[in-house]
Amino acid sequence: MQEHNSLPLSDFIEYSPAEMLARSEQFFVDIKRRHSIRQFSDKPVAQEIIENCIKAAGTAPNGANHQPWHFCVIHSADIKAQVRQQAEAHEQGFYQGRAGDEWLGALKPLGTDANKPYLEHAPWLIAIFSQKNKELEDGHKQNNYYVHESVGIATGFLINALHNCGLVTLTHTPKPMRFLSKICNRPDNERPYMLLVVGYPASDATVPEHAIKKKSLVEIASFL
Numbered sequence: 001m002q003e004h005n006s007l008p009l010s011d012f013i014e015y016s017p018a019e020m021l022a023r024s025e026q027f028f029v030d031i032k033r034r035h036s037i038r039q040f041s042d043k044p045v046a047q048e049i050i051e052n053c054i055k056a057a058g059t060a061p062n063g064a065n066h067q068p069w070h071f072c073v074i075h076s077a078d079i080k081a082q083v084r085q086q087a088e089a090h091e092q093g094f095y096q097g098r099a100g101d102e103w104l105g106a107l108k109p110l111g112t113d114a115n116k117p118y119l120e121h122a123p124w125l126i127a128i129f130s131q132k133n134k135e136l137e138d139g140h141k142q143n144n145y146y147v148h149e150s151v152g153i154a155t156g157f158l159i160n161a162l163h164n165c166g167l168v169t170l171t172h173t174p175k176p177m178r179f180l181s182k183i184c185n186r187p188d189n190e191r192p193y194m195l196l197v198v199g200y201p202a203s204d205a206t207v208p209e210h211a212i213k214k215k216s217l218v219e220i221a222s223f224l
């Protein structure tokens with residue numbers, strides 16, 4: 001191993017096997033209640049809650065600990081309106097043919113369309129950006145590694161953290177997404193990765209039946 005400094009692991013918690021089993025069951029029961037929501041209430045959510053969830057996302061494992069992500073948190077009604085206007089314009093092209101029949105067929109059971117009112121109704125939008133490299137002070141560019149994997153895991157942590165504190169989310173990926181770089185004023189080394197819509201569900205929020213059907217354990221896992 002190369003020379004490096006290490007600290008003793010001091011915050012590991014060992015649970016008894018019975019406790020482990022109970023916790024694994026409890027986590028599954030709780031995460032099973034996470035659904036992608038497309039009808040949001042405008043009920044406010046304190047910024048500190050969003051900040052804590054982003055701090056949780058920032059602990060995700062990632063390539064060389066370069067932490068190649070940026071979370072642009074949008075609360076301004078004016079900026080949300082810009083995001084909605086541009087996302088809907090792109091989505092119209094997508095739903096009117098750019099997606100192709102096969103993709104549109106796959107989306108049918110979800111009932112999605114180019115209308116994205118939740119981009120204005122929800123109290124928070126989090127635009128997640130990936131960083132392919134970082135410009136150092138001497139002008140030299142430092143590479144980042146496993147960028148998609150890293151940002152994907154951090155996004156998963158974020159969704160989990162938001163669910164855990166009682167909020168609902170939608171992972172929205174308008175196609176193309178480049179308009180977000182401009183609206184969020186992000187530099188050239190960053191690419192928009194995903195737009196997360198965050199808030200409370202509307203009182204009449206629904207979940208598509210199609211989305212609730214999850215593959216069984218034997219379909220998704222093999223034990224050797």
Ligand code: IYR
Nearest residue numbers: 091107112113172173174175
């Ligand atoms: N981005 C579009 C289309 C869309 C694509 C997939 I794959 C989905 O799982 C859901 C929607 C939209 O947001 O409507």
